Amino acid sequence: MNKKIEVVLTPALLPLYQVQGKNVVIIDVLRATSSICVAFFNGVNKILPVSTPEECMMFKDFDFLCAAERNAIKLPGFDMGNSPFEFQNPLLKERNIAFTTTNGTKAIKQSKELGAGKIIIGSFLNIAVLVNWLKKQQQDIILLCAGWKDKANLEDTLFAGAVVQALRDDYALDCDSAMMAAHLYQHMQNDLEAHVRLSSHAQRFKALHAAEDDVRFCLQMNTAPALPIMQGEYLINTLALTA
Amino acid sequence: MNKKIEVVLTPALLPLYQVQGKNVVIIDVLRATSSICVAFFNGVNKILPVSTPEECMMFKDFDFLCAAERNAIKLPGFDMGNSPFEFQNPLLKERNIAFTTTNGTKAIKQSKELGAGKIIIGSFLNIAVLVNWLKKQQQDIILLCAGWKDKANLEDTLFAGAVVQALRDDYALDCDSAMMAAHLYQHMQNDLEAHVRLSSHAQRFKALHAAEDDVRFCLQMNTAPALPIMQGEYLINTLALTA
Numbered sequence: 001m002n003k004k005i006e007v008v009l010t011p012a013l014l015p016l017y018q019v020q021g022k023n024v025v026i027i028d029v030l031r032a033t034s035s036i037c038v039a040f041f042n043g044v045n046k047i048l049p050v051s052t053p054e055e056c057m058m059f060k061d062f063d064f065l066c067a068a069e070r071n072a073i074k075l076p077g078f079d080m081g082n083s084p085f086e087f088q089n090p091l092l093k094e095r096n097i098a099f100t101t102t103n104g105t106k107a108i109k110q111s112k113e114l115g116a117g118k119i120i121i122g123s124f125l126n127i128a129v130l131v132n133w134l135k136k137q138q139q140d141i142i143l144l145c146a147g148w149k150d151k152a153n154l155e156d157t158l159f160a161g162a163v164v165q166a167l168r169d170d171y172a173l174d175c176d177s178a179m180m181a182a183h184l185y186q187h188m189q190n191d192l193e194a195h196v197r198l199s200s201h202a203q204r205f206k207a208l209h210a211a212e213d214d215v216r217f218c219l220q221m222n223t224a225p226a227l228p229i230m231q232g233e234y235l236i237n238t239l240a241l242t243a
Numbered sequence: 244m245n246k247k248i249e250v251v252l253t254p255a256l257l258p259l260y261q262v263q264g265k266n267v268v269i270i271d272v273l274r275a276t277s278s279i280c281v282a283f284f285n286g287v288n289k290i291l292p293v294s295t296p297e298e299c300m301m302f303k304d305f306d307f308l309c310a311a312e313r314n315a316i317k318l319p320g321f322d323m324g325n326s327p328f329e330f331q332n333p334l335l336k337e338r339n340i341a342f343t344t345t346n347g348t349k350a351i352k353q354s355k356e357l358g359a360g361k362i363i364i365g366s367f368l369n370i371a372v373l374v375n376w377l378k379k380q381q382q383d384i385i386l387l388c389a390g391w392k393d394k395a396n397l398e399d400t401l402f403a404g405a406v407v408q409a410l411r412d413d414y415a416l417d418c419d420s421a422m423m424a425a426h427l428y429q430h431m432q433n434d435l436e437a438h439v440r441l442s443s444h445a446q447r448f449k450a451l452h453a454a455e456d457d458v459r460f461c462l463q464m465n466t467a468p469a470l471p472i473m474q475g476e477y478l479i480n481t482l483a484l485t486a
Contacts, residue, residue, distance in 0.1 A: 009395060013255060016393050150259050152252060154419040176397040176443050180427055187430050200419050 004140045005171040007160045007178040010147035011107045019114035023139045025122040025130065025163065026111065028146035029155040030201050031082045032069075032104025034123040034218040038084045040226035040237035041125075043093035047228070047235040049105040050098050053078070059098035067099045072204055084125075084217050084224075103146035108230065111144060118229055124159060125224035129239060131166045133227055141171065143178070154184075154199035155218075158192065161185030192219045247383045248414040250403045250421040253390035254350045262357035266382045268365040268373065268406065269354065271389035272398040273444050274325045275347025277366040277461040278310075281327045283469035283480035284368075286336035290471070290478040292348040293341050296321070302341035310342045315447055327368075327460050327467075346389035351473065354387060361472055367402060368467035372482060374409045376470055384414065386421070397427075397442035398461075401435065404428030435462045 008014050026033055036047060050056045053068040053075050060066055067080035067087075074081025082101050099105065111119050117139060122130050134141055143163055145156035161181035164173070173179060188195045193216055196202055202215050227239035251257050269276055279290060293299045296311040296318050303309055310323035310330075317324025325344050342348065354362050360382060365373050377384055386406055388399035404424030407416070416422060431438045436459055439445055445458050470482035 009252060010256065012259065013253065013394065016255065148419075151256065152420050152423070154423060157419075157423060174443055174446070176391075176400075177395050179441065180395070180397060180400060180423070183430065184423055184426060187426065198422065200417055203417070 002170065002172040003138060004175075005143070005164060005167055005173060005178055006141070006175040007143045007145070007157075007164065007181045009145050009152040009157060009177050010150050011103070011110050011144065012150040014110055014114060014144060017142060019111065019116050019142060021115065021117045021140075022142050023118045023120060023134065023137060024111040024116040024142045024144050025120050025134070026104065026107050026144055026146065027122050027156045027159050028101065028104035028107065029123055029159050029218050030205075031084060031214055031218055032099075032101040032146065033121045034125050035082055035084045035087045036099070036121050036228050036235060037123050037125040037224040037226045039087040039092060039097060040228050041224035042088055042090065044087075044097055044237075045094050046096050048096065048098045048233060049108045049235065050100045051105060051109060053100055056098045056100045064096045064098045065092065067097055069101045071102060083214050085214070103148060107144050107146040112230065116142070121228035121235065122159065122163065124162070124219055124221055126222065126226050127159075127162060127166075128222045129225045129227050131163060134163070134167060135170060141167070148201055153201055155196050155201065157181045158185050158188060158196070162189070245413065245415040246381060247418075248386070248407060248410055248416060248421055249384070249418040250386045250388070250400070250407065250424045252388050252395040252400060252420050253393050254346070254353050254387065255393040257353055257357060257387060260385060262354065262359050262385060264358065264360045265385050266361045266363060266377065266380060267354040267359040267385045267387050268363050268377075269347065269350050269387055269389065270365050270399045270402050271344065271347035271350065272366055272402050272461050273448075274327060274457055274461055275342075275344040275389065276364045277368050278325055278327045278330045279342070279364050279471050279478060280366050280368040280467040280469045282330040282335060282340060283471055284467035285331055285333065287330075287340055287480075288337050289339050291339065291341045291476060292351045292478065293343045294348060294352060296343055299341045299343045307339045307341045308335065310340055312344045314345060326457050328457070346391060350387055350389040355473070359385070364471035364478065365402065365406065367405070367462055367464055369465065369469050370402075370405060370409075371465045372468045372470050374406060377406070377410060378413060384410070391444055396444055398439050398444065400424045401428050401431060401439070405432070
């Protein structure tokens with residue numbers, strides 16, 4: 001029997017799913033998982049997802065760079081916020097980063113607590129590498145949309161749909177959320193940016209007069225091929241390890 | 244400023260929304276809210292949504308008909324399950340019904356506890372009557388999909404999308420779930436049945452060798468115009484009151 005692929009539209013729904021042992025892909029397109037791919041593509045050594053800004057700041061003493069965002073805004077006193085442009089800096093090479101974001105790090109922690117097999121970072125920027133790796137694993141897959149404050153959002157659902165589309169011939173699709181996500185992606189893929197610009201999160205960016213360019217950046221395909229996977233407490237770029 | 248319309252994809256997400264005072268439309272297309280419309284269209288007097296089969300059965304002593312379904316199956320000893328065909332019986336005229344279903348009655352109770360303004364029953368069978376009434380109210384609207392065991396499902400999302408489509412010119416749409424639902428409906432509306440037959444719930448029906456005709460029945464437009472609204476503990480057909 002085929003392995004299963006399921007889409008969880010927000011972390012609030014994750015406890016309804018059988019997570020134990022499954023590979024969980026964390027999706028926070030605007031912007032945490034996009035920025036993580038960019039960081040690794042630019043040579044970052046490892047990333048430590050932490051829950052709170054206070055916890056994040058503690059790692060300054062251990063020569064980490066510290067990145068913290070809340071409500072789409074970089075917190076004062078931190079090296080970086082959550083914009084992918086901040087992670088393109090060549091000075092990041094070989095550095096370690098402690099990272100806390102509104103939705104992304106929470107989804108990682110929660111997957112861990114529920115006994116996920118492997119926890120992988122997904123974004124449009126690394127989609128081909130991700131899909132190829134998932135195909136090879138032959139494991140049940142949960143695509144976990146980080147959403148916005150536990151509500152579903154368009155951009156994460158669309159990315160989940162893109163992955164479902166790419167894998168649907170090889171996996172059993174017994175999940176309405178996966179069907180809906182794939183259908184949405186299929187009909188929006190030729191004009192992703194226009195659709196995502198109408199989404200509530202993009203509107204939120206606009207209201208902040210910030211991060212508008214981030215929307216376009218985060219919808220590019222395969223511009224930051226990396227394969228960040230949780231190993232212990234850290235995200236490591238396993239693509240670098242196997243290359 | 245325009246009033247808001249939001250879609251809640253499953254009851255598990257309802258606590259994230261500001262429900263107080265808003266009109267909440269309960270959506271359980273397969274099959275509770277469809278059957279409720281059919282019951283009222285066939286002259287039922289009032290319907291009492293109850294939580295458990297045990298509670299439901301107690302109302303036999305008060306001359307209620309008792310309807311109970313769990314996991315898509317009619318429970319033994321009850322007058323009816325959850326199939327709309329069972330509610331087309333002319334013997335139901337003027338009768339009272341106590342009704343408990345897997346997902347539908349739970350969504351009603353929860354909306355009440357969170358302080359909803361009016362709680363209205365929605366299905367394709369009464370969509371025009373519902374939409375006209377909502378337009379006249381000029382209140383914020385929450386479209387609450389009953390889903391399946393707290394997961395999102397296709398048929399309820401599609402119905403929510405149909406209502407959003409009908410109202411979007413008059414309401415503010417600051418909700419990605421509403422955008423997604425409307426988009427899905429727009430692209431599936433010409434072949435609703437084929438799409439819904441692929442959904443997990445329709446597949447569940449198929450596995451039970453039951454209720455397959457119910458899918459087609461519940462996707463008909465405006466064949467049971469009724470406007471069931473909670474008044475105190477009961478659902479009443481307010482269309483009958485104003486006609």
